[in-house]
Amino acid sequence: MSEIEKYDLIIIGGGIAGYSAALKASQALSVAVIEAKKIGGTCLNVGCIPTKAYRQLIMEYKNGNSFFKNDTRLFTREKLADVFEEKINCSVSGLHDGLMQALKKNSIDVYQGKAILADDKMVVVKNDSGEEKRLEYQFLLIATGAKPVVPSVFANEYSNVFTTDKAFVKSNLIPKSIVIVGGGIIGVEFASFLADFGATTIIIEREDHILKKSFSVEVSQTVTKILRKKGVKIYTDCEVVGIEEEDDETIVRIQKRTSPIRSDTEEILTDKVLLSIGREPDLDNQLIQGLSVNVRDGAIVIDEYLKTSNPKVYAAGDVCGGIQLAYTAEYQGEMAALNVMSSVMGEGKIHNGKVGMVPSCIYMNPEIASVGVKETDPDKCFAAKYSLKGNGMAIIENSDDGYVKLIFDQHSGELVGAELVCSHAVEMISLCKEWIEMRKTANDISNSIFPHPSLTEAFKEAAILYLKEVGTGEIPS
Template sequence: MADTNFDLIVVGGGPGGYVAAIRSAQLGLKTAVVEREHLGGICLNWGCIPTKALLRSSEVYQIIKHAGDFGFKVDGVSIDFAKIIERSRKVASQLSNGVRHLMKKNKIEVFDGHGALAGCGKLKVTKDGKPLAELTAKHIVLATGARARSLPGLEPDGKLIWTYKEAMVPKAIPKSLLVVGSGAIGIEFASFYRTLGSEVTVVEVLDRVLPVEDEEISAIAAKAFTKQGMKLKVGTTVTELKKGADNVTATLKDKTGKTETLTVDRVILAVGIVGNVENVGLEGSKVKVEKAHVVIDEYCRTAEPGVYAIGDLVGPPWLAHKAMHEGVICVEKIAGVKGVHPMQVTNIPGCTYCTPQVASVGLTEAAAKAKGHEVKVGRFPFIGNGKAIALGEPEGLVKTVFDAKTGELLGAHMVGAEVTELIQGYTVAKTLETTEAELMQTVFPHPTLSEMMHESVLAAYGRTLHI
């Protein structure tokens, strides 16, 4: 019989949950994780990691198609789509097994089942609807994640109308595809399938794609997507999806009220996510739920004593790294670690792994102005960077936004090759409350893409050197 009494139990083994459990164990707390499906959660198994494996395959294909630009002749290239999917699933499986190893390494008890609150300090675990165990702990952290949102009349069926799960493991590349929603998930799938040859149409209800990004960055990305052959329909809603034998006819309505129909092989719904708040015992507790997300304070505490919540369950930004950091903050506060600081949302970077990549941290130019800041804005294009030209990646932009009075870095926004790797530099700068002075005095290595980060800062103050 496994022990059933713990200091801390985490419900959900996704990025937030397993990191919270590891930090708890590091701090000497007797810890357990309850996971009903796969350790690593959606991120490792059906989200962040396998999608990046798919996108890497599409990037390699794109490079091969342009091999002539680099001095190579490549003939007869074909796509083994089953192998692309197989590689993606292997990557996901490897990392999920790695999380199980981390649980064992940190002496964390794992219960493979469904967890639900069962009264003060109690958690009932079931497996296939049958009782498995009743656990007790002074602290219970809910990290049950979220699932794809569906809209009335636009429900997925897993065959013709997909969520991210079906979009990751199809048997064949659809000849035509409609992507509903142009956030990170929608645009990444649109980019993947377009590169592999699908005719892709993206519909976005707001007035631009990637609407959470800086407007200037969104415009550059949209231009690149259009050049690749994507059809972008912004300010447009999908009012109906009519399923045929092996296709779907969508009715689209623009902001003027004009309608049109579009018939495609498959549809991907990427219209957001909702928290998994059902069947976890919240009804008999003081935990508050608003808009399908659990309400917490700055240290992830719910209104129920001894119950905490982290990650996608508590709302945006829906990012694995945000969930991980919340898990650490939550557990360190529980353990009484000194100097624990609440999450600073403006210091959380966002990344979209389409082609070209998009990354950002902090306030957009418009948001900074709306908050009353007088701003200085710097821009530096990829075409002015030697490494970008050498890589054959001359399209893109690095943009920085500073407070004109204090020199505070308010935001940084990028579009172009490898910007999802570069953004951490600005994230570190924001976390350290760096001003333009320190960034200007920092020596960036040459030749690198990172030099554009330096040049963008210089440009904000009229001191750019290479353009």
Template sequence: MSENSFDVIVVGSGPGGYVAAIRAAQLGLKTAIVEREHLGGICLNWGCIPTKALLRSAEILDHANHAKSYGLVLEGEMKPDVDAVVDRSRKVSARLNGGVGMLMKKNKISVIWGEAKLTKPGEIKVSKPSKPAVEPQHPQPKNTLGEGNYTAKHILIATGARPRALPGIEPDGELIWTYFEAMKPKKLPKSLVVMGSGAIGIEFASFYLSMGVDVTVVELMDRIMPVEDAEISKFARKALEKRGLNIITGAKVTKVDKHKDAVTAHVETSDGKTQQIKADRLISAVGVQGNIENLGLEELGVKTERGCVVIDGYGRTNVDGLYAIGDVAGPPMLAHKAEHEGVICVEKIAGLENVHPMDPLKVPGCTYCNPQVASVGMTEAKAKEAGHDIRVGRFSFAANGKAIALGEDNGLVKTIFDKNTGELLGAHMVGAEVTELIQGYVVAMGLETTEEELMHTVFPHPTLSEMMKESVLDAYGRTLNS
């Protein structure tokens, strides 16, 4: 096999792409990965990781501002140094970016630097990137290749997604931001409008609120975080509003007037009323769209739908030998979904037995605002729509000893079971550290655990996790601590 010929070529080095490449190498397949900008993709460099670093700074600031409630006296005014906050976030990303390069070297994966385009099935042409990286990256790993033609029996498209722009309200990088600009503000705005209340919008709203910014969220649907269970969404809204967040639901931004150093958002509500909100900046967080352009997909007849590549349960497209994984292959657009999708795809390519398609209902979702929100499986409404006769359990953080000791007693754990079989249909949580707790329910659903087994599982005390068991007990009228 020549230097330019591989068993597997992965286009895109985000979480789905680099994990798929590693798994392919582990299975003995000669593997290469193509990247045009930075190893780790959006998640590592501009999404999941750096935003969590920002939110951690916000969390520390929130705790410092409430030090007296913990019996502590901190001298002087607590205020953010935005340059230092951003610098820490970028350093966290840079460290992990270098780590991906080391993983490529460790697993003997060739890194091809450039922009890939499919020329025919099993072949790509890599050319110089049309635009430079947003920031200087780590030195290229030694196992790198450059421009040229490459062949592979199997090609995986893992090119991710980018922010969606609304006509007439396109981000300009100055007054109207996407998450790129929101992650690296030159200075803190005094006021901010966030358009969209999905995970991205709410996380940035929560971060800037903690930084002392006057934030207003405008959401088209009748509630924030509309993919979440309605009860959890309502709870989160109340908690965020108590912190000072302004929320307008059932409304849309129809246009934005730009001024020298400010914007005016024209907001229209579902009842036809309009209002104008003047702010220093506006963040457009109305979703993302797959990066399917300029890849040669159309020329090869690859089927796409709603801006994403259409695949089966194993990542296969309608073109033999061509696959897609992660955000470019459609929702849920989550890094952990992309990673697992990549593993499934590669293991199927390698011919492993017992490779199963991923069940979207067993993919957890997490929003790292304050309070955090996490969920897996069906919402109460979806469970009823699916025809299930259900039992619902709830347990409040206010009745948990660890939550009270932490000073984090505002939260709720909700579980949904099939009344006839005891199957756990869904779990929904809002409160401190629920993004860590949710995995317990994910494992339970994966193992097809029933309520009986969960009731007889011993949870350590005192922990927040005890609320998970109590919520299960509550669904069957057996709760012990409330």
């Protein structure tokens, strides 16, 4: 029998929630991380990082920049796939190596393999070779993340159909044509990238408009217009009812959800099919049941302090359902770690892990970002929308098709929401979030100093629009 290693905290799952918790807890506790696949989880290995690296590569290819040496004609489709794969892997591996060094520097032990519950204070890690290691814990944190949702119509394996977890396999990188099933944030991002690259791109969305769960109707309409301008075809209120592969091509059969005739379908011929319908908590049912942890709607139930129904077990990140974003998972992981530290050290201080206001972002061209109130009630709020046609930096960057919309409370003049459609929107939205939390008013924003020329000057102009229309505060001359 192997020697038993003892830890204050064992974390099952080495994604962003797990490793963030480990780094925080290691300040005072002995910590181990168990990861079945690869440290870094979805975000680092198959999600955020490779997706944005992919976007950057397509932009550089399109503009003839960097290693493309201003002559994209030299690159065959196969050569491009090689280059893209190499560059994406380079970005991922560099960050992965840095993360592993950080874990080692903080004396965090990493175990590769599957976590199996032995009893109420011990887990066994079993690796691919069948070797086992016994670990004893005082507290457990479950941070196993989420996995792609795969509809039953795609239950069989198809060579040209893949989820976002497989999007960066070489054979999927450079499609001639693609059908994207799902018009949420990830589906829209991929549609934008691939359309910019020249692929014939189609989105199939079962709702009546894209981005329905994440953004306002106006943002949806704006993004729809942008995508169609790029050549993307969008089918709404439709679902895939059949799929068939013939040689190197795939036939996708779709149908209007409201169609009374089941045979009333349309066929789409495509090179590849990307499933981007969403993600669901990745639960190890045997482990969860053994720990007597409550589950609701497929997600681990936690209280506001990230504690489960088992007082020795915490959970954080996508495995808990709710908002599935890397930065919310990171926050929850750190708060859970602080609460475990408090329990182990007997401090009695607990930290609320409830996720507050979170920005929503789309990394496309132009970028889209929003925070706070999305749809406005005219009796309560006023939306001041400033077109970037009058912004110097937007004109210089040739990106003046977008806008900045600030939403103010009608009575107090406080900022309560923002929508940005412009380059650098993802960076700019954090400023809006801070203003909302600090209860800044239109008057405060209009009297602020912004660099010139800059896109942030649009904030001042939007605030002035509000003051002119509503007639409160002092309007800068």
